[in-house]
Amino acid sequence: MWRRMSRTVIAIPLGLLGFLLYVGGVVALADHVLRLHWAWQAPFFLVAGIAWAWPAQRLMLWAAGTGRG
Numbered sequence: 001m002w003r004r005m006s007r008t009v010i011a012i013p014l015g016l017l018g019f020l021l022y023v024g025g026v027v028a029l030a031d032h033v034l035r036l037h038w039a040w041q042a043p044f045f046l047v048a049g050i051a052w053a054w055p056a057q058r059l060m061l062w063a064a065g066t067g068r069g
Helices: 002-034 037-052 053-064
Strands: none
Touching: 002 037, 002 053
16 A cells, blocks of 8 residues: 555656656757658657657556556
8 A cells, every 4th residue: 555655656746747848858849840841740749749658658557556567
């Protein structure tokens, strides 16, 4: 019980900080990508919109104390 709770207490601020840093990085790169042709913009925004999910999943699994986390 306490182990899960302590992992959750660590995971929440770590996840929020990571997400804010990720969004800041994507926004900074997007300023440069928006000057490019749409054929370069589309894959950038597709990857940027999905890439955060894998580390978030790993963090949630770790916080829950399950399997691969």
